[in-house]
Amino acid sequence: MAADDAIVQLIQAGRAQQAFERLVPAYRRRVIGLAYSVLRDRAAAEDLAQEVFVKLWRALPRYDGRARLSTWIYAITRNAAISALRTRRRPVSLSDPAVLAEVENREAAPDPGPGDAALWRQVEALPEKQRQAVTLYYQDERTVDEVAAMMGMPVNTVKTHLHRARASLAAALAAAGEEFP
Amino acid sequence: MNIHEERLEGRLRGLFGPLDARAGFEERVMARVASLAAQRGAVRTDLGAQFERRRELTRRRLLREAWSNGITIAGIGVAAGALAWHYADLIGRWLVEPVASGRVDPLLAAGVSLTAVAAVVVMVIWRPSRLLR
Numbered sequence: 001m002a003a004d005d006a007i008v009q010l011i012q013a014g015r016a017q018q019a020f021e022r023l024v025p026a027y028r029r030r031v032i033g034l035a036y037s038v039l040r041d042r043a044a045a046e047d048l049a050q051e052v053f054v055k056l057w058r059a060l061p062r063y064d065g066r067a068r069l070s071t072w073i074y075a076i077t078r079n080a081a082i083s084a085l086r087t088r089r090r091p092v093s094l095s096d097p098a099v100l101a102e103v104e105n106r107e108a109a110p111d112p113g114p115g116d117a118a119l120w121r122q123v124e125a126l127p128e129k130q131r132q133a134v135t136l137y138y139q140d141e142r143t144v145d146e147v148a149a150m151m152g153m154p155v156n157t158v159k160t161h162l163h164r165a166r167a168s169l170a171a172a173l174a175a176a177g178e179e180f181p
Numbered sequence: 182m183n184i185h186e187e188r189l190e191g192r193l194r195g196l197f198g199p200l201d202a203r204a205g206f207e208e209r210v211m212a213r214v215a216s217l218a219a220q221r222g223a224v225r226t227d228l229g230a231q232f233e234r235r236r237e238l239t240r241r242r243l244l245r246e247a248w249s250n251g252i253t254i255a256g257i258g259v260a261a262g263a264l265a266w267h268y269a270d271l272i273g274r275w276l277v278e279p280v281a282s283g284r285v286d287p288l289l290a291a292g293v294s295l296t297a298v299a300a301v302v303v304m305v306i307w308r309p310s311r312l313l314r
Binding site: 020021024025028029032033036042045046049050053054057058116119120123134135138139140141166169170173 | 201213
């Protein structure tokens with residue numbers, strides 16, 4: 001990608017700050033999308049994207065160009081998202097006033113979900129990799145190649161995940177008497 | 182792709198749609214980065230001051246060691262001189278006479294004496310520097 005080449009040239013010229021200023025708008029949507037595909041929470045994905053960009057800012061002067069810029073950024077984002085997911089999954093106690101307040105706050109103002117609630121539930125029920133592939137593929141209408149790069153997987157594996165996900169969704173919707181009467 | 186699959190595709194595209202950050206995302210990232218850069222600058226200044234303090238302490242320690250070594254060597258020299266003065270007759274009998282009469286090689290005697298003096302000096306220089314650390 002031409003934008004990536006320009007960013008890499010700036011890094012190699014020792015102009016990391018300028019490179020970073022170009023990198024943020026170029027990768028904002030993809031970093032947020034990848035974070036969202038793992039975390040399934042828009043606000044958390046945006047917070048994580050901020051953390052990722054700060055990490056990138058710190059690491060940018062050390063980028064040596066051995067991996068493609070996008071591959072390097074996706075790997076950092078994936079690792080940060082998986083790490084954040086593990087932290088969120090830690091058991092918490094509702095006797096903790098801070099946790100209780102957060103739960104009440106979430107109940108009072110739920111995350112605005114998508115319109116197609118039945119389909120949303122079925123997507124949520126998919127195995128993790130299939131759900132992630134579906135999310136990344138349909139969000140921003142990405143290509144399979146791009147989704148594969150973002151997930152760090154071979155293209156054919158992503159195609160398999162997408163195929164199985166579509167089949168599962170069609171079957172589940174048919175069973176619910178929705179899509180295929 | 183049949184009609185059902187096309188409908189599912191359409192529903193999936195409608196479900197996810199484009200996802201982007203709230204307005205001002207880039208400004209927030211840049212503000213955080215600027216704040217971190219400022220912190221980094223402050224840390225660098227602090228580290229510079231620490232380095233200067235340590236360098237001054239090391240310089241003073243080395244000066245103390247040099248004085249201590251000099252005084253010790255001078256003391257040992259004075260003590261050795263006093264002993265040599267006191268036992269001059271004995272030294273004359275044991276060392277100077279055999280050399281003068283040719284029973285001992287003068288070069289060998291001088292070499293042994295110099296080595297002994299050098300060993301004492303080296304021991305004196307190493308010992309106090311370790312004790313002072």
